[in-house]
Amino acid sequence: MAATDHVDFETFMNGVKRRNSGQTEFIQAVQEVAQDIFDFIEDKEEYHEAQILRRIAEPDRIVSFRVCWEDDNHCVRVQRGWRVQNSNAIGPYKGGLRFHPSVNESVLKFLAFEQTFKNSLTGLPMGGGKGGANFNPKGKSDSEVMRFCQSFMTELYRHIGPETDIPAGDIGVGGREIGYMFGQYKRITNRWEGVLTGKALEYGGSAMRPEATGYGAVYFLRNMLRHKDEDIEGRSAVISGSGNVATHAAEKIVQLGGKVLTLSDSDGFIYDPDGIDQDKIDWVKRLKNERRGRISEYCDEYSGAEYHGDGARPWSVEAELALPCATQNELHQEDAKALVKNGVVAVSEGANMPTTLEGVKVFHDARITYGPGKAANAGGVAVSGLEMSQNSERISWNHGRLADMLTELMEGIHEKCVQYGEAENGYVDYVRGANIAGFKKVADAMLAFGVM
Ligand code: NDP
Ligand code: 2IT
Numbered sequence: 001m002a003a004t005d006h007v008d009f010e011t012f013m014n015g016v017k018r019r020n021s022g023q024t025e026f027i028q029a030v031q032e033v034a035q036d037i038f039d040f041i042e043d044k045e046e047y048h049e050a051q052i053l054r055r056i057a058e059p060d061r062i063v064s065f066r067v068c069w070e071d072d073n074h075c076v077r078v079q080r081g082w083r084v085q086n087s088n089a090i091g092p093y094k095g096g097l098r099f100h101p102s103v104n105e106s107v108l109k110f111l112a113f114e115q116t117f118k119n120s121l122t123g124l125p126m127g128g129g130k131g132g133a134n135f136n137p138k139g140k141s142d143s144e145v146m147r148f149c150q151s152f153m154t155e156l157y158r159h160i161g162p163e164t165d166i167p168a169g170d171i172g173v174g175g176r177e178i179g180y181m182f183g184q185y186k187r188i189t190n191r192w193e194g195v196l197t198g199k200a201l202e203y204g205g206s207a208m209r210p211e212a213t214g215y216g217a218v219y220f221l222r223n224m225l226r227h228k229d230e231d232i233e234g235r236s237a238v239i240s241g242s243g244n245v246a247t248h249a250a251e252k253i254v255q256l257g258g259k260v261l262t263l264s265d266s267d268g269f270i271y272d273p274d275g276i277d278q279d280k281i282d283w284v285k286r287l288k289n290e291r292r293g294r295i296s297e298y299c300d301e302y303s304g305a306e307y308h309g310d311g312a313r314p315w316s317v318e319a320e321l322a323l324p325c326a327t328q329n330e331l332h333q334e335d336a337k338a339l340v341k342n343g344v345v346a347v348s349e350g351a352n353m354p355t356t357l358e359g360v361k362v363f364h365d366a367r368i369t370y371g372p373g374k375a376a377n378a379g380g381v382a383v384s385g386l387e388m389s390q391n392s393e394r395i396s397w398n399h400g401r402l403a404d405m406l407t408e409l410m411e412g413i414h415e416k417c418v419q420y421g422e423a424e425n426g427y428v429d430y431v432r433g434a435n436i437a438g439f440k441k442v443a444d445a446m447l448a449f450g451v452m
Pocket of ligand 2: 094095096097115166167168169170197352377378380381382384
């Protein structure tokens with residue numbers, strides 16, 4: 001092919017589908033980005049010639065490994081672990097680890113691909129990666145989780161490092177798991193170094209990191225609303241999930257004068273018409289982090305609330321704000337239609353790719369203000385970047401400083417989305433803005449390196 005012949009979007013996507021057959025989540029994530037990038041690079045020959053998008057959509061490498069551990073009954077268990085190192089064009093690979101039975105290569109490739117754009121948007125020098133295992137922490141004792149984490153790190157340690165690849169938490173990986181994994185890394189290497197983020201404050205963690213993703217998603221929501229002279233105060237919100245991101249998003253909504261109506265887990269959701277206030281949120285945090293219980297138990301504690309089981313999701317509850325904070329593809333076309341019908345004005349994604357492509361189209365067609373995960377939930381990895389800086393400097397910044405930095409980082413991300421996503425009629429397509437702004441920095445770095 002002559003260097004000037006451009007591959008079009010259809011041909012590009014057919015190639016992605018052919019090369020990644022059956023990897024539905026990965027193909028979905030690439031498709032969502034590719035359409036905007038093809039528009040953007042139409043008249044930019046150098047990006048075509050260097051095949052930049054084709055290269056970003058092919059991970060630098062994927063490491064896959066066996067993780068053996070012994071359960072409390074002395075049975076040998078075998079799990080599969082991965083680290084997907086997508087791109088280190090603008091900094092060392094950076095992204096979380098997910099422990100969940102649904103984890104497979106497609107899910108981790110989609111997350112590592114998204115992370116590459118998200119990390120670029122933060123403005124900090126971080127490449128994109130993601131990892132995890134098909135391990136289910138639910139119902140496991142602390143000792144079982146410890147043995148699994150130690151075994152996982154016994155292989156992972158040789159692929160990561162503070163200048164190479166810095167994992168963190170994600171679904172199923174919180175403070176407890178990071179502690180076990182950091183301890184094992186330190187034991188194997190005899191080095192105390194900032195190889196993981198999301199650490200506890202006692203051993204090099206950063207203030208504001210636990211809150212950063214959920215708070216950041218609400219700051220992003222506030223920035224989107226302010227851009228059209230609106231605000232969060234006095235508005236109702238539906239939130240999915242009840243983990244780290246969901247509980248902190250709920251907390252910030254309440255602090256800013258909103259009313260949170262729902263939380264969920266994979267079994268169902270609770271609807272509390274009185275509102276889920278700070279005391280109730282604290283109760284949910286203890287339920288999840290200490291007792292490792294289920295969200296249905298909320299209704300035993302707070303009698304005014306209803307529980308909807310069988311995996312029901314909260315999108316049929318009437319509210320003006322929606323924050324999906326559980327997992328990918330949890331908000332479908334029908335859910336988006338229900339939210340629009342019930343008068344939703346803005347959606348901010350705490351989770352990664354929670355809305356299907358068809359759902360996003362519903363929001364865009366209805367001109368709903370919609371903030372995609374790669375922009376809206378970037379506060380978590382941004383504060384992880386600040387944790388790395390503090391570890392390198394051997395210093396801990398105080399809470400106030402980090403809170404201010406998170407607010408500023410989310411404003412910066414919002415501005416970049418508006419710069420590339422605002423149409424002449426004033427509607428901001430935040431997906432387009434995030435995709436183009438995230439792409440441009442990575443692409444320009446890759447051009448500088450030549451063909452590799
Ligand atoms: P947690 O493990 O703390 O919580 C996950 C929550 O989502 C739980 O309530 C869980 O319910 C629910 N959930 C998980 N899988 C499913 C499923 N298949 N169907 C329905 N509900 C499900 O994880 P986080 O809060 O950290 O992560 C939530 C989302 O936010 C993920 O998409 C993650 O990638 C994203 N994210 C996280 C960041 C972070 O800093 N932690 C940063 C940026 C994005 P159950 O207990 O039943 O599993
Ligand atoms: O999806 C994400 O951005 C995360 N799970 C956080 C990654 C990180 O390195 O803090």
